[in-house]
Amino acid sequence: MTTNSTGNADLYGVLGVPRDASADDIKKAFRRLAMQYHPDRNKEATAESKFKEVNAAYEVLSDPEKRSRYDRFGAAGVGGAQGFQGHEGFGGFGDIFDAFFRGTGTRRAGPQPGSDLHATLTITLEEAVAGTEHELSFERVERCPDCRATGQAGATEKPQCTECQGAGEIRRVQQSLFGQFVNVATCNRCRGEGTIVSDPCKTCRGQGMRRVPVTRSVKVPAGVDTGSQMRIAGEGDHGPRGGPPGHLYIELNVAQHEVFKRVDDDLIYDLALNIAQASLGTDVQVPTIEGDPVELKLKPGVQHGEVHVIRGRGVPHLRGSTRGDLLVRTYVVTPTKLSGDQKELLRRLAESLGTPDVPEDPSVFERIKSAFT
Ligand SMILES: [Zn+2]
Numbered sequence: 001m002t003t004n005s006t007g008n009a010d011l012y013g014v015l016g017v018p019r020d021a022s023a024d025d026i027k028k029a030f031r032r033l034a035m036q037y038h039p040d041r042n043k044e045a046t047a048e049s050k051f052k053e054v055n056a057a058y059e060v061l062s063d064p065e066k067r068s069r070y071d072r073f074g075a076a077g078v079g080g081a082q083g084f085q086g087h088e089g090f091g092g093f094g095d096i097f098d099a100f101f102r103g104t105g106t107r108r109a110g111p112q113p114g115s116d117l118h119a120t121l122t123i124t125l126e127e128a129v130a131g132t133e134h135e136l137s138f139e140r141v142e143r144c145p146d147c148r149a150t151g152q153a154g155a156t157e158k159p160q161c162t163e164c165q166g167a168g169e170i171r172r173v174q175q176s177l178f179g180q181f182v183n184v185a186t187c188n189r190c191r192g193e194g195t196i197v198s199d200p201c202k203t204c205r206g207q208g209m210r211r212v213p214v215t216r217s218v219k220v221p222a223g224v225d226t227g228s229q230m231r232i233a234g235e236g237d238h239g240p241r242g243g244p245p246g247h248l249y250i251e252l253n254v255a256q257h258e259v260f261k262r263v264d265d266d267l268i269y270d271l272a273l274n275i276a277q278a279s280l281g282t283d284v285q286v287p288t289i290e291g292d293p294v295e296l297k298l299k300p301g302v303q304h305g306e307v308h309v310i311r312g313r314g315v316p317h318l319r320g321s322t323r324g325d326l327l328v329r330t331y332v333v334t335p336t337k338l339s340g341d342q343k344e345l346l347r348r349l350a351e352s353l354g355t356p357d358v359p360e361d362p363s364v365f366e367r368i369k370s371a372f373t
């Protein structure tokens with residue numbers, strides 16, 4: 001690990017990834033290191049501080065905005081030394097724990113949060129531009145109202161577990177060469193609760209939780225793109241034994257549009273012109289994503305592959321109040337089927353024009369090219 005002069009660790013170094021690592025590589029590196037240094041698994045003295053460092057690095061590098069600020073301004077761009085010290089309080093520790101270690105058999109004191117849920121939502125480009133509201137139906141685990149999540153019919157009092165006498169754990173004294181050990185294990189019969197269900201609730205078959213269909217209205221902000229993720233806090237699975245609910249994560253998919261191509265927040269419209277229109281110039285009505293066409297005046301001598309920018313008629317930026325542009329890309333189409341009259345006209349034109357010079361490479365493609373590659 002490398003450390004710069006202000007004492008902040010190089011975040012890429014912490015995760016052991018190059019500066020141009022993909023989001024996926026960063027996530028993989030984080031998962032591996034979080035597993036390796038998790039204080040519940042790794043009993044080395046330095047594991048906990050390593051674990052916190054890894055978390056702090058991931059928090060910045062997993063967020064494209066924070067990462068780009070960090071790349072440009074270093075630690076100062078993401079809050080500097082103070083920002084990192086904020087993690088000393090173990091903020092977010094619970095989340096990390098639950099995301100990676102739930103279900104591994106490790107038990108923690110206190111109620112556990114419900115699982116996060118993941119859904120995908122496909123919207124049209126028009127909806128992505130204007131913002132939209134969608135009904136989303138999904139299933140989630142909820143606390144059973146009939147037994148108040150106890151599992152016991154009518155939520156009556158549950159009898160004490162006879163295996164652990166209500167303690168929820170079983171202590172076994174073991175002898176070894178080095179002396180006596182007390183081995184404490186969670187009671188298998190009551191799974192640590194100290195009570196057992198003697199009269200199972202019919203609604204949830206004594207589980208206390210049940211899977212139910214849910215429909216929620218989801219507000220999608222203007223500017224989202226395929227791969228954008230939204231978090232609806234608290235709409236995931238309910239937590240067992242009174243734990244907080246998980247979150248609902250929605251991954252958005254913006255469908256391809258018939259007329260417009262989207263590149264980041266710009267829209268591209270391909271405009272075909274015949275050779276006469278391109279030569280003489282023309283006024284065209286360019287469609288927009290909102291439906292109201294915009295007039296574009298093309299001066300004589302339009303070249304194939306020119307890009308005309310109609311400012312502010314692209315997709316709104318997700319963060320901020322401005323919008324991308326509408327880029328009109330010209331296609332000068334050489335005719336392939338000509339009538340006798342047309343051939344005659346062009347023959348005369350060809351004689352009059354003579355052979356042209358090769359034009360200088362127009363760099364108007366750059367903006368689009370860089371976006372596509
Ligand atoms: Zn029930």
Ligand SMILES: [Zn+2]
Pocket residue numbers: 161162163164165166167168169187188189190191192193194195
């Ligand atoms: Zn028990």
